[in-house]
Amino acid sequence: MLLPAFTIFTGAFLLFQIQPLMGKYLLPWFGGGPGVWTTCLLFFQTLLLGGYAYAHWLSSAFPPRRQAVIHLTLLAASLAFLPVIPGTGWKPEGQDEPVGRILLLLLTTVGLPYLVLSATGPLVQRWFSLLHPGTSPYRLYALSNAGSLLALLTFPFVFEPLAPRASLAWAWSAGLIVFATLCGALAWRLRGLPTIQAPDIAPQIPTPAPAATDRLLWFVLPALASLLLVATTNKICLDIAAVPFLWVLPLAVYLFTFILCFDHPRWYSRRLWAALLTAGCGATVRCVQDATISLPVQVGVYVTTLLAAGMVCHGELHRLRPTAARLTGYYLTIAAGGAAGSIFVALLAPLLFADYRELQLGLVLLLYFTGVVCLLYRSRSLALGVALGALAVPFVVPALQAEAGRGAAAWFGSWAMECYLFCREHLLAIGAGLVLIAVGLRHGARIGTGGWQRRMGAVPLLLAVLLGVVFVRQAQHDGRNVLAAARNFYGAYKILLYNENDLLGRCFMLSHGGIVHGLQFGHFEYAGWPTSYYGATSGVGRALDSIPGERRIGLVGLGAGTLAAYGRPGDVFRFYEIDAAIVGVARTHFSFLRRTPATVEIALGDARLTLEDELRRGDSQPFDLLILDAFSGDAIPIHLLTREAMALYLARLKPGGLIAVHISNRHLDLRPVVEGLARHHGLHIVNISDQVEKRDWWLYDSSWMLLSADPDKLAAEAISSAAEEPPDATATYVDWTDDHASLFEILK
Incomplete structure (x- = not known):
């Protein structure tokens, strides 16, 4: 043994x-x-x-x-x-x-x-x-x-x-x-x-072949679990960064459900896990809709929902296990379902959806197949669990709203008020849901008594339809003002059209998830204004202003090409962009690249690999300023902020050249990382946090860090007048290398 x-x-x-x-x-x-x-x-x-x-x-x-x-x-x-x-x-x-x-x-x-x-x-x-x-x-x-x-x-x-x-x-x-x-x-x-x-080794006593519905569920249940695993991983990685820890978290939860369900049947309570799954679906609706909910709460909701989904899928899968003689065929079908779920998210979803919708689709399908299992195997416990979870939604969702809107100081009072507002706002839907549950469970309303009634299976089936309607309405709401949308290997992008006021007219915005990567006015007179994180008083605006004469500028990250607005005759702006779709967007929907008097060059590919290749070939001139603008989004490319990467950047600069790092980020404090890089390479550093007037809605608060081996470069009036106090000598630095980079050290 x-x-x-x-x-x-x-x-x-x-x-x-x-x-x-x-x-x-x-x-x-x-x-x-x-x-x-x-x-x-x-x-x-x-x-x-x-x-x-x-x-x-x-x-x-x-x-x-x-x-x-x-x-x-x-x-x-x-x-x-x-x-x-x-x-x-x-x-x-x-x-x-x-x-x-x-x-x-x-x-x-x-x-x-x-x-x-x-x-x-x-x-x-x-x-x-x-x-x-x-x-x-x-x-x-x-x-x-x-x-x-x-x-x-x-x-x-x-x-x-x-x-x-x-x-x-x-x-x-x-x-x-x-x-x-x-x-x-x-x-x-x-x-x-x-x-x-x-x-011939098989037991002499013949074993009945599994039913066709059993075989179908051997495939469908692991397919849904795998789909939700990859979709949840996508969601979490998009909200922070793609590192092993964040990939490990949902996969560990997924495996944990396998361990519990196949260790002993006592770990899988149909009523408990079905209730948690349904409540998790309601909480997911809220988290998808409201990006202001704190990161730990969002991760907790997604992971808990995945836990409940995995327990339901794998718990039912264990109930349907065959005899040992059919063991390898059973595992083969499970593996086929798992592969199908991954294939759908990795290959088919980018073709079917312009945004990330597979998490919502997976939850709707799982709730639907929970109803199918109820009907096929006459499970009163599953129906009751789904009903209890649905009854908990009006209390769970307001709890998230209270956390997002008011914080933890007066949470209970905020929660009670949110419950009242939620019930008043959704009175019709809640009433319809209560009627549905009451009708479905009329003959088994008491938890401990009653028998199976066929109408019980209608509870999860109709709730799945209701959840699908909610997600579709969310998608329609998200689609407002969308001029164009696309999704590929590198993410999902939208071009949004807004009319903020009559004076400035309409404007175009490039959005990746909840992060703005560029904004431009449609009116010819204002189309050349630098906007969003790149205003004249921002750190990068001041760095560009501090360099006299003709300039050669390297820029990691293209976005809408906003920084080209700073171009002057004789300048060369060389953008490094990994996503060819973004290049097309910048050239088609925005005019920064066409309007600038500077010469614009675009190098397609990963910035670090391209910079290394150019240095090795010796076919590119050094830069006066290298701008690293790849970290304002939620999925940051960590390999661009390591010791080795910084050594490469310094090798591509003119003597005493500048490096500008954009560190504005909702969830990560990148300042200790950049300070650690400066300390390791003996660089001088300043931080410029730009707080803009609310009336200038087209400009965003931003934080930029400027580095140089020459202190005189940072002493220029444009930079020194806005520089914050240098870090204390006892400040904690973070040291990232290609072999080790931990997000735990910089989570806000």
């Missing part, structure tokens, strides 16, 4: 350690956005399906001893992939299509090792059922997920701070050798089993 358990645990640990490790290599190469994580999840889910299919084929077509020989041979072949360190030749160049390149990189780097690791779980469980007839192997599945969860939790908190990427890759490679040894020892135990074909 101990050897199979340890083998499965070790394999699962390695299986999920490699995921964030590979992410550490890929993020700096492909822009650092959440699309990298989504593509990685797609690869690992799909290869997991391949591993389960291989295990199912192996256990069905060969006797145990032959299975062991084949699997050990494949495992030995996977050792040829070691060490699992991607070659630098995989770095993208220019307009390379990122999804295909990431998938091919992962396949050639960890493809075979990951395939054999993913097959080990179901295969060893099958061997265990043959070595120990009559003992259920399903708790080993819970142990497998426990190993995966431990791997995910230890990576950001233990391994990542402990050693650089290369050392971790070598340690993982050594772990694979240990795992191969354990598999060899386990395979040796199979030598005593008869050398007959696997189908």
Whole structure:
């Protein structure tokens, strides 16, 4: 018993350690956005399906001893992939299509090792059922997920701070050798089993084939859980940054639900988790609608809702488990569903939606299939749980409104008032919901009594329709004033058209999520005004004003091209932009690039890789000023703020040149990071926080940090007159490198 358990645990640990490790290599190469994580999840889910299919084929077509020989041979072949360190030749160049390149990189780097690791779980469980007839192997599945969860939790908190990427890759490679040894020892135990074909080993007592509805739910339930996992990961990563910790959090919750549900049925209470799921759907509606809710509360809502969704999906999945004889087919179908959910979010959703809507879609579908399960299996508990969760929504949503609008000081009074306002505003919907619940549960209103009534299944089904209507109305509301919208690997963008007042006329705004990346007036007279974070009194405006004569300016991040408004004849403004769609938007919907008298150059690709390539080739002149404007959004590219990145920037500057870093951010305090970089490289630094008048609504409060090796550059009147006090000598600095960068240190 101990050897199979340890083998499965070790394999699962390695299986999920490699995921964030590979992410550490890929993020700096492909822009650092959440699309990298989504593509990685797609690869690992799909290869997991391949591993389960291989295990199912192996256990069905060969006797145990032959299975062991084949699997050990494949495992030995996977050792040829070691060490699992991607070659630098995989770095993208220019307009390379990122999804295909990431998938091919992962396949050639960890493809075979990951395939054999993913097959080990179901295969060893099958061997265990043959070595120990009559003992259920399903708790080993819970142990497998426990190993995966431990791997995910230890990576950001233990391994990542402990050693650089290369050392971790070598340690993982050594772990694979240990795992191969354990598999060899386990395979040796199979030598005593008869050398007959696997189908002949099945128990003599025939087992009934699972019903078609059971098989369908084997696929649908894990597909919905996987869809919600990736969609929640997207949502959380877009609101902060794409780093292993934030990818680990929803995946850890997802695995935790597997562990609980497959460990013992007592952990899954239909009534409890269905109620929490329904209440979570209501809270999600509010969080999607209101961006002012604090970050911890938003993350808590999304993760708790994912927890409830995972428990419902995997709890029902465990209830539908077959006998051990059909174990590999069951796991194969689960893996197929998981891969389908990832494929939908990674490949199909960007084609179907111009914005991120898959989280809402997944919740509606899950609530609907909860109703389907109610009807198919006559579950009164699920219907009651959904009803109780619906009754809690009028109290949960006002709690979020109170937190967002008034804070924690007088929370209870705020909550009570919000409850009153919410009920008054939604009186008709609440009344209709109460009537629906009362009719559906009329014969079983008391929690502890009553039997199944078919009308109970209407409660989750109709609530799913109601939730869908709410999400559609939200989407319609979000679509107001939208002139154009697009979504791709790097995110979702909108061009918004506003008419703020009669004097200035209409204006165009570029928005990515809740972050503005540019604003321009439509009227010819005002179209050249620098707007948003780039006003004349902002840090970047002052830095540009401090440089006399003809200037060569490098700009990381294009947006609407607003900074080109500062261009003068003889200037060269070279923009570095990773997303080709944004280049098209800046040229089509905005006129900053066309109006400027400066020469505008656009280098397409990741800024750091492009700057490195230009330096290596020696075909680009140094800059008077390098502007880093890639951190005002919520998903920041961390690889652009490391020691190594700053060394590259300094190499691209003229002697005594300036670097301007835009650190305005809702959730992250980037000042200690920039101060740490300045300290490490011996640079002088000033911070300029620009507070603008409310009447100038087209200008935003902004924070910029200016760095230079020459103190005289920062002593210019335009800069020194607005500079804040320098940081105290005892101030805490944050030191980011390519091997280690932690968001915990800078969360607001």
